[in-house]
Structures are given as C-alpha cells and as structure tokens.
Amino acid sequence: MRRRGLLVAPGLLVLAGCTTPTTAEPKTSASRYFNAADIRFVRQLIAANGHSRRIAQCAHGRPVPAKLGSLAAAIGSTERDENKTMTVWLRTWQPGAGPDPAPSRDDDVAHLTAASDHDFPGLFRRALAASQHDQLALATAETRHGINVGARDLARRVTRSRTAELAQLH
Numbered sequence: 001m002r003r004r005g006l007l008v009a010p011g012l013l014v015l016a017g018c019t020t021p022t023t024a025e026p027k028t029s030a031s032r033y034f035n036a037a038d039i040r041f042v043r044q045l046i047a048a049n050g051h052s053r054r055i056a057q058c059a060h061g062r063p064v065p066a067k068l069g070s071l072a073a074a075i076g077s078t079e080r081d082e083n084k085t086m087t088v089w090l091r092t093w094q095p096g097a098g099p100d101p102a103p104s105r106d107d108d109v110a111h112l113t114a115a116s117d118h119d120f121p122g123l124f125r126r127a128l129a130a131s132q133h134d135q136l137a138l139a140t141a142e143t144r145h146g147i148n149v150g151a152r153d154l155a156r157r158v159t160r161s162r163t164a165e166l167a168q169l170h
Contacts, residue, residue, distance in 0.1 A: 034093050037145035041155065042086045042093075043100035045138050049079035050099065051108075052131040055124070058112040062120050071168050072128070078161060082154065089150065129169045132162045 056072040064072070090097055108127040115123050135158055142155035 031148050031150060034089075034148040034151070035146065037142060038148040038151045039090070039094055039097070040100070041138055041142035041146055041151055042090050043097065045135060045154075045158070046083050046086050046090070046099040048131065048135050048138060049083050052076075052128065052135065053079055054109050055112065055127050055131055058109060059124060062124070063117050064121050064124060067168070068121065068125065071165060072124075075128070075132075075165060082158070085150075085154070089148075125169050129166060132166050132169070136162045136166075 053076045056076045059069055059072045108130070112120065112123055112127060139155040139158040139162070142151055143159070146152050146155065
C-alpha cells in the first residue's frame, strides 16, 4: 500500500506543474502588442546603429584621444547588443523584414576613411555626434508614438545613453 502512494505522489507533482502558468518572458521577448511606430523605430534604429558602428570602426588604428577611442568601442558594443534584441523583435512582429533601407550617411564613412590623421579626430567626433543625434530623434518618436513596452523601454535607454555619449563628444 505504501508503495502505491509513492508512485502517485510524483505523478501529482508532474500534473501540478502542467497547470502552473508561467509569466516570465525572456529579456528579448517581443510583446504581441505593437504598432507601425514600433516597427519603424526598430527598423530605423537597427540601420542607424549599423551606421554608427561603421563610423566607430573607422577609429581602429587612427590617432584619436584614448577617451574617444574608448567611447567608440563602448558605442559599438552597446549598439551591437541592441541590434540583437531588436532583430528578434522584428522577426516576431514582421517576419522577413530587415533594417530600414532608407539612405544613411555612408558618405561619413568614406570621408573618415579618406581623412588625414590630422583631420580625422575632428571629423570622427562630428560624424559620431550626428549619428547619435539621429538615434535620439528615433527614440523620441518611439516614446511619443510607440505602444510596445520593450521598444519604449529601449527608446528611453537610447535617450539616456546617447545623451551621455553626446556630452562626451562635445
């Protein structure tokens, strides 16, 4: 009799586990609630982050102050992580969609690549600042018009980080 009770107890535990609701979502999980502004923000920020990272990569091997080089590396790392999260959201919301194909400031990268070592630090600082300003504008639009909780939270973080980065660039 005692043996039968031992066999029933684990079965009840398994069944109890089947009915327990799970509410935790992974950090990169996209809510099912989103609108066109959220999609636009994600697509445009992925593209803008990519452009900013290309600018930041131009600093490799160039004569820049140590603080500026460190800032460029931090920007590249932060924006790469943001893009990973946003890519997951975009695949969930709009399968097959990619970054916004809108024209970017790729001429910035060409100018930086061609710049002399003497001119590079100033041009680099201005190009990176312009890119960060663009991202601030995207974040502002998202906080005004987006409805997705994760995207709006990201927009607030973008606002804080880009504002701090701009302060370091000026």
